[in-house]
Amino acid sequence: xxxxxxxxxxxxxxxGDDAASIAIVxxxxxxxxxxxxxxxxxxxxxxxxxxxxxxxxxxxPLANAHEFAFPAAIAAEAAGLQGKFWEMHDxxxxxxxxxxxxxxxxxxxxxxxxxxxxxQDSAAEEIKRKIEDDFDSGVRSGVNGTPSFYxxxxxxxxxxxxxxxxxxxxxx
Amino acid sequence: MLQKGDTAPDFELNxxxxxxxxxxxxxxxxxxxxxxxxxxxPVCSDxxxxxxxxxxxxxxxxxxxxxxxxxxVWCHLxxxxxxxxxxxxxxxxxPKGAISKAYGVYDDEVGESKRALFVxxxxxxxxxxYLSPVAVNPGADGILDALEELSKx
Numbered sequence: 448x449x450x451x452x453x454x455x456x457x458x459x460x461x462x463g464d465d466a467a468s469i470a471i472v473x474x475x476x477x478x479x480x481x482x483x484x485x486x487x488x489x490x491x492x493x494x495x496x497x498x499x500x501x502x503x504x505x506x507x508p509l510a511n512a513h514e515f516a517f518p519a520a521i522a523a524e525a526a527g528l529q530g531k532f533w534e535m536h537d538x539x540x541x542x543x544x545x546x547x548x549x550x551x552x553x554x555x556x557x558x559x560x561x562x563x564x565x566x567q568d569s570a571a572e573e574i575k576r577k578i579e580d581d582f583d584s585g586v587r588s589g590v591n592g593t594p595s596f597y598x599x600x601x602x603x604x605x606x607x608x609x610x611x612x613x614x615x616x617x618x619x
Numbered sequence: 620m621l622q623k624g625d626t627a628p629d630f631e632l633n634x635x636x637x638x639x640x641x642x643x644x645x646x647x648x649x650x651x652x653x654x655x656x657x658x659x660x661p662v663c664s665d666x667x668x669x670x671x672x673x674x675x676x677x678x679x680x681x682x683x684x685x686x687x688x689x690x691x692v693w694c695h696l697x698x699x700x701x702x703x704x705x706x707x708x709x710x711x712x713x714p715k716g717a718i719s720k721a722y723g724v725y726d727d728e729v730g731e732s733k734r735a736l737f738v739x740x741x742x743x744x745x746x747x748x749y750l751s752p753v754a755v756n757p758g759a760d761g762i763l764d765a766l767e768e769l770s771k772x
Contacts, residue, residue: 449760511671511703586673591758592665 449589449602458577459503460532463493467501469614472597474507474585477519477539478546479593485607486540492611496618504536506581507593515546520578522551525568526560534558620723620735620750627652627739628721633692634707640685643743649682649769650739651762654724654732656753658690658698658708662734666756671704673759680766681741685709688732689716724750738765 451472455461459472473489475482493500506523508516519539526535538554539546555565568574585595589602596603596610603610621627627650631641642650655666670677670684677684686708690698695708711718711732719725724735736757738747747765751757 449758509668509672511705512668582672586676586759586763589758589760591669591756 451597451600451602452584452587454600455501455503458580459505460527460536461501461503462533463501464498465501467499469496469499470501470503470599471610472503472505474505474581474588474590474593474595474597476506476508476513476516476593477523477543478513478516479509480543481592481606482594483540483543485594486537486543488607488611492607492614495611496614499618505584506578507585507590507595508578508582509593515548517578518548518551519546520581521569521574522554522565524574524577525565525571526555526558528568528574529560529564531558531560535560620748621737621745622748623745625745627737627743627745628718629743630709630718630721632687632709632711632718634685634709635696636692640707640709642739645683646743647741649680649741649746649766650737651677651682651684651766652687652722652737652739653684654687654719654722654735654737656726656729656731656734657688658694662754662756666734667698667704667708668702669756669759670706671702674705676759676763677766680763680770682738682766687711687718689719689730726753736762738762738769740769 455470493502506520508520510517523532523535523539526532535554535558538558542550552562555562629642631639634640667686684706689711691712692710695710699708716725719732724733726733734751734753736749737745740746746769749757749761
């Protein structure tokens with residue numbers, strides 16, 4: 448059984464309650480259509496289970512297969528430096544159907560980032576390294592495709608809708 | 620299926636219509652063999668896409684990866700091009716599945732290789748092997764653990 452390595456920590460992007468009993472980690476790629484499909488389901492999971500859920504997103508860009516996956520991850524991290532990782536994360540998935548190299552600045556303006564700062568941060572080495580560290584963590588944790596989910600540190604064998612189903616059943 | 624400590628059977632397989640790969644030419648390098656059922660099938664495609672992203676990891680451990688299936692070189696070429704794969708796929712095509720059989724990972728009933736991984740050390744000995752259920756993409760954590768173990772020697 449594959450387990451999450453390293454565990455959820457302070458460099459992660461975390462949504463939800465620290466005290467939540469269920470921690471879900473997704474390894475995802477912003478250009479991956481299956482991750483795009485999983486996005487609204489994850490939102491639904493967060494809404495339905497509220498305080499019970501803590502959600503973490505780690506990058507797993509398949510850069511050879513998806514040319515905008517890595518740049519999109521950079522955009523999310525650069526937005527994160529201005530405290531708006533999740534706003535950019537949401538905007539990227541909501542606009543996945545028209546993902547291209549020009550989209551990032553547009554989204555940055557839409558979510559109200561300082562554009563000059565955003566562009567400057569997008570070129571930073573440390574952001575690149577953060578994404579590579581996430582990828583590394585995925586590889587070590589046994590990620591075999593995107594999206595891959597971990598529930599309380601253990602790899603979940605299924606997609607987002609299976610995850611929703613499982614949570615619903617265990618809540619009953 | 621061959622196990623840790625067994626000598627890896629040598630082979631000579633086509634990677635392209637005019638390029639043959641011999642295992643013994645890779646003495647002094649670690650070799651990863653990823654046997655898989657077929658080009659284009661859903662799980663295999665994801666598995667190969669994952670390894671494609673990991674070449675620099677394999678490189679760090681001085682390891683070369685080869686995918687192996689019973690598909691022909693022409694099929695492999697089209698698959699590589701379509702998925703932008705940057706590592707060789709070997710055609711275990713004639714006699715069909717001979718190398719898969721030598722490694723003990725041929726499925727006689729469907730006529731395809733099973734989904735199996737081997738890490739071969741620099742002396743040509745098998746350092747790690749793993750048989751995955753056909754429908755499950757085994758990922759790469761096992762390969763990396765095996766390579767890390769070898770690098771400590």
